[in-house]
Amino acid sequence: MxxxxxxxxxxxxxxxxxxxxxxxxxxxxxxxxxxxxxxxxxxxxxxxxxxxxxxxxxxxxxxxxxxxxxxxxxxxxxxxxxxxxxxxxxxxxxxxxxxxxxxxxxxxxxxxxxxxxxxxxxxxxxxxxxxxxxxxxxxxxxxxxxxxxxxxxxxxxxxxxxxxxxxxxxxxxxxxxxxxxxxxxxxxxxxxxxxxxxxxxFHYGLDTLDFWRKAQAGTNMRRPVDKKVIIFPARLSFVKGIDVLISALGMLKYIRQDWVCWIVGNGEKMEELQRQVDGLPLSNVRFVLGERHDIP
Missing domain, CATH: 3.40.50.2000 (Glycogen Phosphorylase B;)
Structure with a gap:
């Protein structure tokens, strides 16, 4: 067809x-x-x-x-x-x-x-x-x-x-x-x-072959030793609720410090979200900009 x-x-x-x-x-x-x-x-x-x-x-x-x-x-x-x-x-x-x-x-x-x-x-x-x-x-x-x-x-x-x-x-x-x-x-x-x-x-499917291919290819990102990694891949826009995530991380930092958060993507809210991170401040939140091909 x-x-x-x-x-x-x-x-x-x-x-x-x-x-x-x-x-x-x-x-x-x-x-x-x-x-x-x-x-x-x-x-x-x-x-x-x-x-x-x-x-x-x-x-x-x-x-x-x-x-x-x-x-x-x-x-x-x-x-x-x-x-x-x-x-x-x-x-x-x-x-x-x-x-x-x-x-x-x-x-x-x-x-x-x-x-x-x-x-x-x-x-x-x-x-x-x-x-x-x-x-x-x-x-x-x-x-x-x-x-x-x-x-x-x-x-x-x-x-x-x-x-x-x-x-x-x-x-x-x-x-x-x-x-x-x-x-x-x-x-x-x-x-x-x-x-x-x-x-x-009709629920979204997952291309399992592509998922495992990317997973096995690895990445140049290196996770810190003895810390949990929170990854949030998304367009940096209002509807994704990233500001809510950052606010929650601002509370989490007073409870525990064994984590980092990588926010992966591009979008019109980038500068505003960075200001929010800087204002809390959250040194363990990192923006990884651009379209990446190493996220399964």
């Missing part, structure tokens, strides 16, 4: 969705299928099928979109900058996917609500769409708004309501919607009204 794995998010990217997509691609291709990877470019300037070298710069289609989404035609979009940003970029994805041609695929597997919603609107009717969600976009952004009241976005704001609605429409766009946990399935049903019969749970 010819399969399209698609996301609204950046690819390539240091993060779980990109890792998931590449592992799926490798396994499916090993089984004899052909797999393409579609997503936003790392600089947000275009959507591209990264493994084929095909791309459509947003600057080439923005004038057309600006004319179609002018204020006299879509006043609600212009009333809120957050709504306009996500809707304009979703239309960029729709037009790019249509330009690349979706009728060549036997099945399409999206990785987020924006890609699911966009591609469901332009794909041929005979091509099935599997919509997988790896997290809650509205949940993450609603928390961001609560923690930043100066933004002025509350439960009654258009942007708040928009995110809840796009969560519903995105998660309802596929022939089947996949979550990795029953907790997330129940959240989609209870909080967003997604029909229960559309959602199934």
């Amino acid at each position: 010819k399969i399209l794995l698609a996301t609204y998010w950046l690819i390539p990217h240091v993060g779980g969705v990109w890792k998931y997509m590449t592992q799926l691609q490798q396994r499916l291709e090993a089984m004899g299928h052909q797999v393409d990877l579609l997503g936003n470019s790392p600089d947000y300037s275009k959507f591209h099928i990264v493994n084929r070298g095909r791309e459509l710069p947003k600057d080439q289609i923005r004038p057309f979109l600006s004319a179609k989404l002018a204020q006299e035609y879509a006043p609600q979009l212009h009333a809120d900058r957050i709504i306009y940003f996500y809707e304009e970029d979703r239309y960029h994805l729709e037009l790019s996917a249509a330009y690349f041609g979706l009728d060549q695929y036997d099945i399409i597997h999206t990785q987020d609500i924006f890609a699911a919603r966009a591609i469901s609107r332009v794909k041929p009717a005979h091509v099935p769409l599997v919509a997988q969600v790896h997290g809650s976009v509205s949940g993450e952004l609603h928390n961001h708004f609560r923690l930043n009241p100066h933004l002025g976005i509350t439960e009654g704001s258009p942007a708040w309501k928009y995110l809840k609605s796009i969560e519903y429409y995105g998660a309802s766009s596929g022939a089947v919607t996949i979550t990795s946990t029953h907790w997330q399935k129940n959240e989609l049903i209870r909080d967003f009204g997604v029909p229960e019969n559309r959602v199934c749970v």
Whole structure:
């Protein structure tokens, strides 16, 4: 089969969705299928099928979109900058996917609500769409708004309501919607009204061969003698809760000192997290930056 794995998010990217997509691609291709990877470019300037070298710069289609989404035609979009940003970029994805041609695929597997919603609107009717969600976009952004009241976005704001609605429409766009946990399935049903019969749970797998290959290859990191090592590999972002981990370590240091913590990854919270570590202070917490290939 010819399969399209698609996301609204950046690819390539240091993060779980990109890792998931590449592992799926490798396994499916090993089984004899052909797999393409579609997503936003790392600089947000275009959507591209990264493994084929095909791309459509947003600057080439923005004038057309600006004319179609002018204020006299879509006043609600212009009333809120957050709504306009996500809707304009979703239309960029729709037009790019249509330009690349979706009728060549036997099945399409999206990785987020924006890609699911966009591609469901332009794909041929005979091509099935599997919509997988790896997290809650509205949940993450609603928390961001609560923690930043100066933004002025509350439960009654258009942007708040928009995110809840796009969560519903995105998660309802596929022939089947996949979550990795029953907790997330129940959240989609209870909080967003997604029909229960559309959602199934498929737990994340582990590439055991790759795991043991990396484990046996070793690493240049050396653990200190007689100390336990806590390793936290993740994108350094708010939703990962790394600040909570650091706060907990700040309490742990008064109880015992037989440990070190290595926080592995990159992200926009790096400087803020380093300041938190320095302020406690925690001399036994170390940031190991960059994408590493020695973590099984």
